[in-house]
Amino acid sequence: MGRSFGIINMMVIVYFAALILGYLIYNQKENNEIEQLKLSYAIDYAGDAGAMQLLNTGRLDMDYTENKAFNINPQLALDAFIDVFCFNYDMPPTPYNRALVQGFIPVAVVAGFDGYYVASHRQVHYYKPGATAEERDQFGEDWQLVFDLKKPYRYQTTLARYALNMGLDYSMRLTGSGFDRYEGLPPDETGNTMSRPYAMKWINDLVANEMSAVINRANASNYNWKNRFYLPSQLTNRTGVNPIEGPSFIVLVQGVNLTTSKPIDGFSVSGTKIDQARMLVGYERNGVKYYAYADRVPNGAVTPERLFSTMKEAAQAGYRFDRIYMTPDPSPQGGG
Amino acid sequence: MTDLFNKILGVLLAFVLLVGAPMAIDTMSRELTMKRSILNEMTNFIDKVTDSGRLTDADLADFYLGISSYGIAMDATISRYAKVVNPDGHNGTYTSYVYQEDIRTWNTGDIIQVKVQAIDYTAAQRLQHRILRLTPAKFEQTLAGMVRK
Numbered sequence: 001m002g003r004s005f006g007i008i009n010m011m012v013i014v015y016f017a018a019l020i021l022g023y024l025i026y027n028q029k030e031n032n033e034i035e036q037l038k039l040s041y042a043i044d045y046a047g048d049a050g051a052m053q054l055l056n057t058g059r060l061d062m063d064y065t066e067n068k069a070f071n072i073n074p075q076l077a078l079d080a081f082i083d084v085f086c087f088n089y090d091m092p093p094t095p096y097n098r099a100l101v102q103g104f105i106p107v108a109v110v111a112g113f114d115g116y117y118v119a120s121h122r123q124v125h126y127y128k129p130g131a132t133a134e135e136r137d138q139f140g141e142d143w144q145l146v147f148d149l150k151k152p153y154r155y156q157t158t159l160a161r162y163a164l165n166m167g168l169d170y171s172m173r174l175t176g177s178g179f180d181r182y183e184g185l186p187p188d189e190t191g192n193t194m195s196r197p198y199a200m201k202w203i204n205d206l207v208a209n210e211m212s213a214v215i216n217r218a219n220a221s222n223y224n225w226k227n228r229f230y231l232p233s234q235l236t237n238r239t240g241v242n243p244i245e246g247p248s249f250i251v252l253v254q255g256v257n258l259t260t261s262k263p264i265d266g267f268s269v270s271g272t273k274i275d276q277a278r279m280l281v282g283y284e285r286n287g288v289k290y291y292a293y294a295d296r297v298p299n300g301a302v303t304p305e306r307l308f309s310t311m312k313e314a315a316q317a318g319y320r321f322d323r324i325y326m327t328p329d330p331s332p333q334g335g336g
Numbered sequence: 337m338t339d340l341f342n343k344i345l346g347v348l349l350a351f352v353l354l355v356g357a358p359m360a361i362d363t364m365s366r367e368l369t370m371k372r373s374i375l376n377e378m379t380n381f382i383d384k385v386t387d388s389g390r391l392t393d394a395d396l397a398d399f400y401l402g403i404s405s406y407g408i409a410m411d412a413t414i415s416r417y418a419k420v421v422n423p424d425g426h427n428g429t430y431t432s433y434v435y436q437e438d439i440r441t442w443n444t445g446d447i448i449q450v451k452v453q454a455i456d457y458t459a460a461q462r463l464q465h466r467i468l469r470l471t472p473a474k475f476e477q478t479l480a481g482m483v484r485k
């Protein structure tokens with residue numbers, strides 16, 4: 001009797017030890033999970049800031065001949081990303097901290113209207129115009145995250161090479177006889193005109209392949225790397241999974257060991273969308289300030305005072321919603 | 337004699353496993369939920385400011401109440417870093433961020449940094465300290481975003 005009780009008690013002690021061990025492991029996992037979540041939030045916020053800076057160049061250079069065209073500055077986006085990332089981990093964005101964060105980013109891509117930029121780590125030689133050899137030695141060289149030259153969204157058939165763009169209204173064509181603007185999308189493998197989804201998929205695949213090439217190069221000596229990298233849109237044909245459709249900023253963050261004992265990874269695709277704005281017009285009628293969509297107001301019915309891009313802006317400027325022009329079918333005024 | 341001793345020990349251990357284990361697991365899972373919820377409150381708050389570019393007293397009160405409603409009292413610090421771009425003298429620019437006292441109105445490009453710190457230890461942390469004599473750190477998280485509007 002006594003012996004069997006002893007055995008049971010031994011087992012219970014083993015269970016107890018297992019409980020404590022489990023407790024400690026759970027604790028560590030919990031910490032990791034929260035930090036992973038925090039990293040993904042941090043990357044999202046930093047990515048949003050980067051995408052915003054991308055377009056924050058004052059003027060988009062958009063006109064009616066080039067649908068959805070825009071100019072971007074990729075370095076601004078990356079700088080904003082790194083700054084906001086630093087703040088997320090409570091580090092002031094000093095050169096040292098920024099270099100630390102840069103070390104976590106093996107690749108970043110900025111996809112623009114007619115081409116994309118890929119940032120990867122490479123040796124940078126410091127150089128000042130007119131520097132002497134000694135000065136150059138003093139500056140030395142360093143590994144930094146820098147952007148490549150802009151690469152076009154290339155597409156090749158047996159007859160010509162094309163450079164696609166995100167507007168998908170035209171492409172640039174390079175043939176044996178010269179370089180010209182080709183209206184519409186180029187022909188696909190079957191000889192018919194390429195469909196718009198196919199062209200978008202082509203652009204997405206190009207960017208994803210380029211990114212995975214850079215990531216594989218960065219992880220060439222990493223035993224844990226599985227040589228797999230996809231953009232979300234490549235894994236499904238459903239809509240709404242954030243493919244590259246407009247100016248996009250894509251960043252992979254790898255091996256962050258700021259707050260955890262084991263390095264953690266994260267990935268973010270942040271994009272913005274460019275579309276023609278539906279402008280609101282502000283005017284005064286019978287002494288009251290109203291706003292309405294510019295295309296709803298009949299020609300010559302009002303004298304426009306100001307233009308707004310959102311209802312909120314119009315309201316902040318003291319203009320009111322005009323029910324007469326904004327409702328689809330204006331109800332007769334007065335009487336019953 | 338050993339029989340009686342073993343019986344008492346067995347009862348004690350059975351109590352630990354039947355009562356202690358579920359309690360420990362429950363407090364830990366509750367703590368995980370709490371941490372997640374607080375992170376969500378923080379992202380909601382940051383999104384609100386970055387999207388609208390302003391911060392009202394009602395928003396602030398809402399946030400303070402939100403973070404302290406998951407079991408333990410929390411303290412939050414909201415900092416605003418205004419973006420400053422200056423020429424660097426070599427035909428380029430440098431960007432720095434200057435701390436600002438005013439957190440009511442925000443400019444595009446400003447950075448909002450929210451730090452949340454626990455005032456108290458959570459139940460799971462007390463349990464860890466009591467049973468295992470561990471000294472887990474108090475909950476502390478920082479998130480930051482850039483104002484878009």
